[in-house]
Amino acid sequence: MEYKISGGLASLKPSIIREILKNTGGSVIPFAAGNPAPDAFPVDDVREILGELMENNPVLALQYGVTEGYAPLIAELEKMCRDRYNVLSDSDSVIVTSGAQQVMSLLSHTLLNPGDTVICEEPAFIGALNCFRAFGAKLVGVPLEADGMNIEALENAFKSEPNAKFLYTIPNFQNPAGSTTSFEKRKAIYALAKKYGIIILEDNPYGETRVAGEDIPAIKTMDDCGLVVYSGSFSKIVAPGIRVGFVCANKELIAKMTVVKQTQDVHTPLTSQYIVYKWLHDYDYEAHIAKIRDIYRRKLNLMCDLIDEELGDYVEYVRPQGGLFVWCKLDDRFDMLTFVRKASEAGVSIVPGSAFLCDESKSTQYVRLNFSTPTDEGIVKGVKILGEVARNYR
Amino acid sequence: MEYKISGGLASLKPSIIREILKNTGGSVIPFAAGNPAPDAFPVDDVREILGELMENNPVLALQYGVTEGYAPLIAELEKMCRDRYNVLSDSDSVIVTSGAQQVMSLLSHTLLNPGDTVICEEPAFIGALNCFRAFGAKLVGVPLEADGMNIEALENAFKSEPNAKFLYTIPNFQNPAGSTTSFEKRKAIYALAKKYGIIILEDNPYGETRVAGEDIPAIKTMDDCGLVVYSGSFSKIVAPGIRVGFVCANKELIAKMTVVKQTQDVHTPLTSQYIVYKWLHDYDYEAHIAKIRDIYRRKLNLMCDLIDEELGDYVEYVRPQGGLFVWCKLDDRFDMLTFVRKASEAGVSIVPGSAFLCDESKSTQYVRLNFSTPTDEGIVKGVKILGEVARNYR
Numbered sequence: 001m002e003y004k005i006s007g008g009l010a011s012l013k014p015s016i017i018r019e020i021l022k023n024t025g026g027s028v029i030p031f032a033a034g035n036p037a038p039d040a041f042p043v044d045d046v047r048e049i050l051g052e053l054m055e056n057n058p059v060l061a062l063q064y065g066v067t068e069g070y071a072p073l074i075a076e077l078e079k080m081c082r083d084r085y086n087v088l089s090d091s092d093s094v095i096v097t098s099g100a101q102q103v104m105s106l107l108s109h110t111l112l113n114p115g116d117t118v119i120c121e122e123p124a125f126i127g128a129l130n131c132f133r134a135f136g137a138k139l140v141g142v143p144l145e146a147d148g149m150n151i152e153a154l155e156n157a158f159k160s161e162p163n164a165k166f167l168y169t170i171p172n173f174q175n176p177a178g179s180t181t182s183f184e185k186r187k188a189i190y191a192l193a194k195k196y197g198i199i200i201l202e203d204n205p206y207g208e209t210r211v212a213g214e215d216i217p218a219i220k221t222m223d224d225c226g227l228v229v230y231s232g233s234f235s236k237i238v239a240p241g242i243r244v245g246f247v248c249a250n251k252e253l254i255a256k257m258t259v260v261k262q263t264q265d266v267h268t269p270l271t272s273q274y275i276v277y278k279w280l281h282d283y284d285y286e287a288h289i290a291k292i293r294d295i296y297r298r299k300l301n302l303m304c305d306l307i308d309e310e311l312g313d314y315v316e317y318v319r320p321q322g323g324l325f326v327w328c329k330l331d332d333r334f335d336m337l338t339f340v341r342k343a344s345e346a347g348v349s350i351v352p353g354s355a356f357l358c359d360e361s362k363s364t365q366y367v368r369l370n371f372s373t374p375t376d377e378g379i380v381k382g383v384k385i386l387g388e389v390a391r392n393y394r
Numbered sequence: 395m396e397y398k399i400s401g402g403l404a405s406l407k408p409s410i411i412r413e414i415l416k417n418t419g420g421s422v423i424p425f426a427a428g429n430p431a432p433d434a435f436p437v438d439d440v441r442e443i444l445g446e447l448m449e450n451n452p453v454l455a456l457q458y459g460v461t462e463g464y465a466p467l468i469a470e471l472e473k474m475c476r477d478r479y480n481v482l483s484d485s486d487s488v489i490v491t492s493g494a495q496q497v498m499s500l501l502s503h504t505l506l507n508p509g510d511t512v513i514c515e516e517p518a519f520i521g522a523l524n525c526f527r528a529f530g531a532k533l534v535g536v537p538l539e540a541d542g543m544n545i546e547a548l549e550n551a552f553k554s555e556p557n558a559k560f561l562y563t564i565p566n567f568q569n570p571a572g573s574t575t576s577f578e579k580r581k582a583i584y585a586l587a588k589k590y591g592i593i594i595l596e597d598n599p600y601g602e603t604r605v606a607g608e609d610i611p612a613i614k615t616m617d618d619c620g621l622v623v624y625s626g627s628f629s630k631i632v633a634p635g636i637r638v639g640f641v642c643a644n645k646e647l648i649a650k651m652t653v654v655k656q657t658q659d660v661h662t663p664l665t666s667q668y669i670v671y672k673w674l675h676d677y678d679y680e681a682h683i684a685k686i687r688d689i690y691r692r693k694l695n696l697m698c699d700l701i702d703e704e705l706g707d708y709v710e711y712v713r714p715q716g717g718l719f720v721w722c723k724l725d726d727r728f729d730m731l732t733f734v735r736k737a738s739e740a741g742v743s744i745v746p747g748s749a750f751l752c753d754e755s756k757s758t759q760y761v762r763l764n765f766s767t768p769t770d771e772g773i774v775k776g777v778k779i780l781g782e783v784a785r786n787y788r
Binding site for chain 2 (some may be wrong): 001004059
């Protein structure tokens, strides 16, 4: 039978990144992945929490819950949004989502008609781009600089796209670029979005992984008119396998997103929600974050120091202050896709930067390297191999 | 700020059922709900499985997984689809979903453009109707009879709706009607769908809850051209709170649905997937199903015997052979919505049948009663109260 696929899906091609990862065997050093370091997971805490849950409250874990989320978890998230991030206003509310990925899907479904525009940083997270594409959105990229989007280009995009429904941004340690948007630019972005009436989806999955520098207030802290949808995740704080995120936004938008969530998965599994609730409520958040930051600081600096040593003559990059990725620009002697292929043949998987463009067919000299998934030994070995690939190129 | 909501969502109103349940306090007898009976949950098994998982394989539980699902679970599901249900052909594959609700969302996103038609049984499951509405679908209802849809009306719908993308049906113990589609009608439905090239979404969340009569082969067993998308759920077999379902369909459709799933929640939580995998692999499926059926047989017959006694003069219904619901037609002396309101005031929540219509504003004499959520005492007390409401009506 010949299937008639919907407009959004028909045009969605399998991404380069999936093809690369498909061919990544067990012996390959995984610089292409984006998994948190397993030693950053609070394994003992989760074991204890699940044991306690199944001992004292198994029916809570197993029965249907409400779509908005487990009420005690929502209370913890509201406290966190208010006290820690200052992103919760009186006209906002919070719901639990099945990872921060679901926030993109819920907001897209709530706002996008086919052909509407989503303004994105360029490069941008591929999972977000594909989500917007699936809703038939036109993607318009705004060049990302070391301190955030080019503000002039952002205003041009807002001006020239009357059907722009929202702007998607990761202000902290962006995936893939690793960049952090400066406070000045955050203010400029908010002011422009307000001027043009464009919603901002502020995605902050990496905020707690800062290993250098000072925290910068979220764009949502400036929101005085329900313009900013703030999305958070526990994938890098607790663990990604449990799939727990949240969204803090104006109540009217949250009500619509809740209806969409009900049509997608009814609610996020109670076991997952209870893990995060109990962990936030009873365990030492600060101590765990400090531990995670130590792990990522070590791995980030290990990789960057080695890049300086092995690839200093061949690539440019800005050392990120957090996140999981280093975004390297190969110099012009290299054909980027050929370099990626040679690296793969030599046993190191990396992601071609084109995967993160609104138009994947455009050319770029960038590649993305991940330092959280490989072991320390893997990082050392992998960057050395990349150095050899560069030295032996052509 | 005034939000511009997408076409599908703007027209989606909060349903009557949500409003009723919102006003349902703790002292109300919950005939309006649809929760499985908590004593049907394999609590000890799940406790053991989670303990073993966190002891032996915590990183599996906590790290990212692949979108298609945990491979050993997929293998179990394929075995089940092949050997138990006979719904898996060589051109099909199976993925894990976040409940059967997600199958509706994934298929809708894969196939529907705004304005496309979905053919539904009438009445139909409200969670499905709202999902299709959220994609801007036009809903066309086909009257449901005691042995399944009216076949003539189904053919008329197929004929008159050139943009019909799929037919949604629950052939076993339908929600809300409790009806089971006969084998003859299943054959007729498949033949017509094939003739008109319309995909069938065969949703089977209740199949294992049969308490009387003989199993009837799924429509999917007849599928020789990739026309049927078969959806299953562990909400009534294991537990709903873990949110695990699956879909078995042609590989081409599954590939598209997998891309959509990646944009929605990346993957179903590993803890939930592992519970179902291990339970299917190591525990006594047949014994547990037999236990569940005993519970539901007792509760179903308790409710129906009492309806006969207390409401026999006022309602008509067909005793279902499984599922969780009794679908009662009030006789003409009652205004249905007034009866529902009086029942609620007397302490029993029931769902007005209009909630399950493609057009909720149409009138109907039906109400839906659930027997799985209330205790046995609640069933006795609740039906007696409904009897009093009927006797004292006006």
